[in-house]
Amino acid sequence: MSVQTFSICGMCTVRCPIQVETENGEIKFIAGNQHVPAMKGAVCPRGAAGKALIMDRERPQSPMIRAGERGEGKWRTVGWDEALDFVAEKIKGVTDRYGARSVGFSDRGGPFQDLHKAFVKGLGSPNFCNHDASCARNVDHACLSFAGIGRKDLVYDLKNAKHVVLQFRNIFEAVNVQEVNNLMDAMDNGCKLTVIDIRANISATKASRFMMIRPGTDYAFNLAVIHELLDKNLYDKKFAHLWIKDLNQLEDFIKPYTPEWAETETGIAAYEIKDFVCELAAAMPSVIWHPGWMMARYRHSFYICRSIYIINALLGAIGAKGGLPLAYKPADVGKTGLKALADLFPKPSEKRADGAGWRYPHIADGAGLAHLMFKAMDSDDPYPVKAYIAYRHDPLMGFPDPDRLKQIFSKLDLLVSVTFSWSDTAWFSDVVLPLSPYLERESILASKNGLKPQFFVRYRAVEPRYDTKADWEIISGLSRRLGLDALAFSSIEEIWNYQLQSTGVSMDDFKATGAVQLASSPKYRAMENLKFKTPSGKLEIISEKLEKQGLPSLLPYTSLDRPPEGQFRLTFGRCALHTQGHTVNNPLLFEQMPENVLWINTNSAKSLGISDGSTVLVSQDGYSETIRAKGTDVIHPDAVFVVHGFGQTLPVESRAMGRCLADNKFMKGGLDLWDPAGGGIAFQEHFVTVTPANKN
Ligand SMILES: Nc1nc2c(c(=O)[nH]1)N[C@H]1C(S)=C(S)[C@@H](COP(=O)(O)OP(=O)(O)OC[C@H]3O[C@@H](n4cnc5c(=O)[nH]c(N)nc54)[C@H](O)[C@@H]3O)O[C@H]1N2
Ligand SMILES: Nc1nc2c(c(=O)[nH]1)N[C@H]1C(S)=C(S)[C@@H](COP(=O)(O)OP(=O)(O)OC[C@H]3O[C@@H](n4cnc5c(=O)[nH]c(N)nc54)[C@H](O)[C@@H]3O)O[C@H]1N2
Ligand code: SF4
Ligand SMILES: [Mo]
Numbered sequence: 207m208s209v210q211t212f213s214i215c216g217m218c219t220v221r222c223p224i225q226v227e228t229e230n231g232e233i234k235f236i237a238g239n240q241h242v243p244a245m246k247g248a249v250c251p252r253g254a255a256g257k258a259l260i261m262d263r264e265r266p267q268s269p270m271i272r273a274g275e276r277g278e279g280k281w282r283t284v285g286w287d288e289a290l291d292f293v294a295e296k297i298k299g300v301t302d303r304y305g306a307r308s309v310g311f312s313d314r315g316g317p318f319q320d321l322h323k324a325f326v327k328g329l330g331s332p333n334f335c336n337h338d339a340s341c342a343r344n345v346d347h348a349c350l351s352f353a354g355i356g357r358k359d360l361v362y363d364l365k366n367a368k369h370v371v372l373q374f375r376n377i378f379e380a381v382n383v384q385e386v387n388n389l390m391d392a393m394d395n396g397c398k399l400t401v402i403d404i405r406a407n408i409s410a411t412k413a414s415r416f417m418m419i420r421p422g423t424d425y426a427f428n429l430a431v432i433h434e435l436l437d438k439n440l441y442d443k444k445f446a447h448l449w450i451k452d453l454n455q456l457e458d459f460i461k462p463y464t465p466e467w468a469e470t471e472t473g474i475a476a477y478e479i480k481d482f483v484c485e486l487a488a489a490m491p492s493v494i495w496h497p498g499w500m501m502a503r504y505r506h507s508f509y510i511c512r513s514i515y516i517i518n519a520l521l522g523a524i525g526a527k528g529g530l531p532l533a534y535k536p537a538d539v540g541k542t543g544l545k546a547l548a549d550l551f552p553k554p555s556e557k558r559a560d561g562a563g564w565r566y567p568h569i570a571d572g573a574g575l576a577h578l579m580f581k582a583m584d585s586d587d588p589y590p591v592k593a594y595i596a597y598r599h600d601p602l603m604g605f606p607d608p609d610r611l612k613q614i615f616s617k618l619d620l621l622v623s624v625t626f627s628w629s630d631t632a633w634f635s636d637v638v639l640p641l642s643p644y645l646e647r648e649s650i651l652a653s654k655n656g657l658k659p660q661f662f663v664r665y666r667a668v669e670p671r672y673d674t675k676a677d678w679e680i681i682s683g684l685s686r687r688l689g690l691d692a693l694a695f696s697s698i699e700e701i702w703n704y705q706l707q708s709t710g711v712s713m714d715d716f717k718a719t720g721a722v723q724l725a726s727s728p729k730y731r732a733m734e735n736l737k738f739k740t741p742s743g744k745l746e747i748i749s750e751k752l753e754k755q756g757l758p759s760l761l762p763y764t765s766l767d768r769p770p771e772g773q774f775r776l777t778f779g780r781c782a783l784h785t786q787g788h789t790v791n792n793p794l795l796f797e798q799m800p801e802n803v804l805w806i807n808t809n810s811a812k813s814l815g816i817s818d819g820s821t822v823l824v825s826q827d828g829y830s831e832t833i834r835a836k837g838t839d840v841i842h843p844d845a846v847f848v849v850h851g852f853g854q855t856l857p858v859e860s861r862a863m864g865r866c867l868a869d870n871k872f873m874k875g876g877l878d879l880w881d882p883a884g885g886g887i888a889f890q891e892h893f894v895t896v897t898p899a900n901k902n
Contacts, residue, residue, distance in 0.1 A: 212239060212720025214652075214664040216644025217252040217259070218785040219316060220382045223720060224249060226256075226645060226667035233257045233645065233668060241719035244365070244384035251798065252785050253383070258794035259643050260671060264859055265627050266640035267672035276616060277634045279857065286675065286683065293637055294687035296620040297329070300593040306330030307556040308590050310583070312337060312576045313597040317652035318664075318677065321693075321701075322597055324547035325681050328690040332554045333591060335574035340604050343573065344501045344884030348511035350570065351749040351759070351883075353524070354739030359533050361656055362494050364388035366528035369489035373402040373424060373514070374498040378409045380780040398485060402427065404777060405805060405847055406840035415482060421775045421845045421890065422504055422766040423472045428513035429763060430468035430479050431486075433460045435520045440487035442522030445733060450519055451740075452747035459760045471765065473842075490521040492528025500779070501886060508884025509761040519745050525736040532731060533655040536709075539725045544653050544661060544705040550692040559591050568751045568883070575885045577605060577877050584614045593620040598641065602630035603787040603851070603868070606876025606889060624680060627788045628858050640674040647676035648698050651705045657728035661711060662721040663702075757883045766891075772814075773893040774806070774846040778869045787851040791862035801866040803836040805847035806896060811837040814896060821899040826872045826892065832899050833867040846896060 208229045215222045215236075223239035236256050238245030259265070269289030274280030284292075300308050311326045313319055315336035326334040338346070342357065349357045364370060365388040377385060393399060393412070401413040402424065410416040419427060435441045436457055446453055465476035486493055497514045501507045515524070523529030536543040557564045560578035563571035565588075580601070583591045594615070602608045608630065615621055615634060623632035626643040641647070649664040666676075675683075678698055685693035695701050702713055715722045731737075740746045748759045769775050783789075783799040790796060804822060816822055818837035823830050824846075831853060841847055853868025872894050879888040 208234060211665050211667040212663070212716075213645065213667050214649070214662065215249060215253045215256065217256060217789070219314065221316060222249060222253060222383045223662065224253065225720070228668055231668055233260060238383060239720055241721070242384070244387050246387050248383060248387070250381045250383055251783050252789060252795060255789070255792050255794040256643070256645050258792050259626075260645055260668065262791070262793060264791055264861070265643075265672075266625065266632065266638050267674070269640060269673070270638045272636045276621070276636070277612065279633060281638070286673070289637060289639060290680075290683045290687055293620070293622055293639070294684055296636075297593055297688060300619050301329070304590050304592050305556075307332060307554070307559070308592045309333065310559065310579050310591045310594045311335070311597060312579070312594075312599045312601065314599050315573065317654065318649045320547045321650050321677060321681050324550055324693055325685065325690070327548055327551040327554060328685065328693055329688065330554050332556050332558045332571075333560070333574070333579060335560065335576040335579050337576060337599050337601075337604060338573045339575045339577050339880070339885055340502050340887050340889075342499055342501060343575070344508040344881055344886035345497050345499065345511045346573075347568070347570065347884040348497065348508050348515055351568070351746070351752055352512060352515045352519075352740075353745055354741075357497060358655065360524065360530040361533050362496065363528050363531050363657070364494060365391055366492060367392050367397050367494050368492040368528060369398045369400065369486055369494075371400045371402065371486070371493070371495040372409050372413075373496065374501060374503070374510075375496040376403070376407045376409050376779060377496075378412060379407060379782045380499065381782055398489065400482065400485075404842045404845050405838075407779070408782070410840075415485075417474050417478065417482075418840070418842055420471070420473045420842055421777060425506060425510050425513060425761075426463070426468045426471035426763055427474060427479070428510065428517060429460060429463035430465045431483055431517055432456070432513065432520065433463045434465060434480060434483040435487070435517070436460060438483070440483060441520035442490055445491070445522035446520065448733065449524075449736060449738070449745050450747065451742050451744040456516070456747045456760065463763065471763075486521060491523045491526035493518070493521045493523045494529055495521075495523070502881075503888065503890040504766065505879060505881050505888040505891065506761060507886055507888070508881045511884070516747065522733070524745065525731060525733060527730050531657060532736060534657065534659045534725065534729055535655045536653065536659050536724050539659060539729070541659070541724045542708045542710070544651055544709065545707055547650070547693070547701070547704070557588065559588060561588070562885075566755070566885070568755050568757065569885045575880075576601065577880060577887060580605070580611060580614050580877065583617060592618055594618050595622045595624065596631045596635070597624045600625070600629035600631045600787060602634060603870055606870055606873030606879075606887060608870060610875075610877055626674070627791070628856050629788060630856070633856050633858075639680055640672070641680065642670045642674040642676050646670040646674065649677060650698075650701055657730070659724045660721045661709075661716075661724070663716045665720070752883060769844055769893045773895050774810070775844050775890060776869060776872050776892050776894045777845045777847045777890055778850045779847065781849045784849065784851055787854070790851055790854060790865060791859040793861065796861045800861070802833065802849040802852040804833045804867065804896070805836050805838055805841045807841050807843040808837045808839050810843050811835060815898050816896070823897050823899045824867060824872065825895045825897070827874050829871065829874075831867045831871070835896075846894065
């Protein structure tokens with residue numbers, strides 16, 4: 207007999223609500239949760255490959271302790287008791303010698319991180335980070351500096367939008383299933399789509415307007431848009447009067463940045479910028495200029511994001527239906543939120559090793575900046591960090607300059623990787639604790655704010671195939687050994703009941719759909735009733751916090767260096783068939799897409815003697831890899847582009863091994879290139895040389 211289990215996809219960070227059909231303990235079919243209309247019953251190709259992940263023998267099948275040198279790949283397979291005893295003893299050793307603050311932890315962020323935060327807090331360390339310095343930190347900080355709230359406190363109301371602008375955002379390949387469905391519905395209803403990108407990606411092929419921009423000049427483009435909105439009086443005056451503080455300072459600042467000026471920087475014609483702005487104004491306030499997601503690209507990316515929030519505000523889109531309405535939290539709809547596990551322990555009094563909140567008061571201390579925690583491991587400044595748990599996190603692939611990072615990790619007394627697949631970081635660890643993949647584990651309850659806030663649950667769909675464990679089992683096991691009794695839960699039900707106390711909700715309420723809705727219909731606020739958490743309560747063009755740090759609120763434009771003759775800016779992004787670096791070895795997805803290719807402009811290729819489909823050598827500072835060239839007219843000639851996540855070298859992953867090019871290896875010195883205002887890594891400030899592979 208077949209059984210349906212509600213679960214949450216874990217193949218990427220989006221975590222779509224799914225339902226899993228099983229029969230005799232085997233997975234039959236994975237579909238989008240039928241009770242969530244925007245899923246339309248679908249998952250993306252990676253979501254559908256969940257079964258292949260479960261069946262894959264080439265994933266860590268039991269706990270392992272390193273038997274050779276770090277990275278040598280010699281392992282001793284052990285039982286869970288031995289593995290957890292080993293980790294706990296090492297952590298005790300480090301805390302006895304250097305103090306609790308010497309334990310660092312990073313994870314992949316997301317709705318289930320409360321358990322991890324609780325664990326690190328319980329240990330007495332302030333050093334919980336997530337991966338976001340390599341992803342969306344600049345977006346979040348830009349939103350905080352402008353509106354006093356995080357990026358997720360604003361909803362992208364795609365379904366009701368009349369014009370959507372994607373800049374650095376490839377929504378049809380870097381997929382979030384509900385967003386894709388909502389945008390397609392809106393486009394069926396006449397919503398315009400503008401794409402501003404350095405290449406024609408799949409989103410561009412569906413756009414009503416595509417503008418190919420010179421890499422790294424988006425800030426110039428956006429300043430010209432602001433200029434045009436103000437100069438032509440095309441902005442929403444009522445909204446500006448109510449909510450935008452210091453508009454006059456913006457008006458003064460923006461004067462030199464005309465569309466004609468921007469044309470020379472960006473390569474986009476002034477008339478096109480002007481036409482585009484008129485179109486936007488016609489659709490306001492139901493406009494979403496997406497502030498970006500993977501915005502760890504340049505050292506001024508924070509200001510690009512900030513300029514986008516300013517444009518959305520000028521269009522009256524912030525707070526508006528079909529724009530970026532404010533998300534509701536449980537308390538906003540008269541409900542009590544989940545009880546935080548992190549509340550089980552007091553906040554550690556020590557300062558953070560990465561400097562977030564004190565050395566860098568404008569950087570929020572929740573997610574921190576992982577690269578600065580790594581630097582503390584290297585320098586012992588402000589103090590030594592000697593044990594590191596990389597929990598569902600692969601910094602050796604996800605941060606630049608893996609050789610440098612390996613040197614740093616070599617100084618650790620303990621490196622633990624908790625993961626469901628092999629990764630460069632797991633391979634370099636002292637201990638690998640294999641996490642059950644998401645279909646084989648349940649998670650703590652999670653809460654999602656939005657137009658309809660909700661709680662949701664991930665149930666276990668099938669039992670673990672190998673000797674792997676769920677998050678809560680691993681954290682409880684370690685907590686028990688480390689004297690953190692409050693976290694040493696013996697069942698998931700105990701955790702769920704703890705989280706639900708005072709909410710008036712019981713686990714029975716999740717049974718019918720996998721979620722509990724806290725409001726019956728989407729809630730929008732009238733323009734007069736918006737609420738921002740800045741010191742003035744308004745959207746602040748001038749941020750005192752930034753100014754105090756000597757960082758301008760309005761950054762004057764400076765041109766980035768162009769690649770020297772014969773070199774290209776290395777750019778990267780996603781494709782619909784893979785997630786970051788951990789699905790290339792998935793049998794099903796590998797079959798669909800076994801390699802990445804190097805996008806290169808046809809004319810540049812021709813002048814270098816490179817033909818479409820030929821093999822090329824990509825080099826930087828004496829390091830080279832080969833890859834096949836994709837010669838195309840639809841990439842800017844300054845750039846080459848690859849899909850991130852390839853170029854794996856681990857013998858345990860026979861399919862992925864040796865497949866094409868790892869962009870992260872062409873980022874020497876990249877740990878030092880980051881945005882001082884937003885904290886994000888500047889991944890795209892690296893140049894490479896490309897030559898035919900058969901030359902010489
Ligand atoms: N050069 C370069 N660097 C990049 C990027 C790039 O495009 N180019 N992209 C950046 C971006 S946007 C991000 S988000 C980071 C991503 O990099 P990371 O934050 O490291 O995330 P992942 O590679 O998705 O996952 C890390 C590990 O967690 C394990 N894992 C365990 N359980 C789960 C689960 O339930 N879900 C998931 N997803 N993983 C699990 C996976 O097996 C994987 O080995 O890298 C960033 N770094
Ligand atoms: N299929 C799939 N979906 C995913 C993921 C995945 O790995 N696979 N990962 C998830 C995660 S963690 C994230 S962060 C998001 C990322 O979501 P996105 O940020 O939308 O994805 P990317 O493909 O990294 O980058 C978007 C676009 O930026 C363009 N770009 C690069 N440089 C420039 C520039 O200078 N100017 C402009 N205008 N454009 C530029 C690239 O060409 C690319 O088309 O996707 C999420 N969804
Ligand atoms: S977008 Fe695809 S891979 Fe990501 S959570 Fe949704 S179904 Fe899973
Ligand atoms: Mo990301």
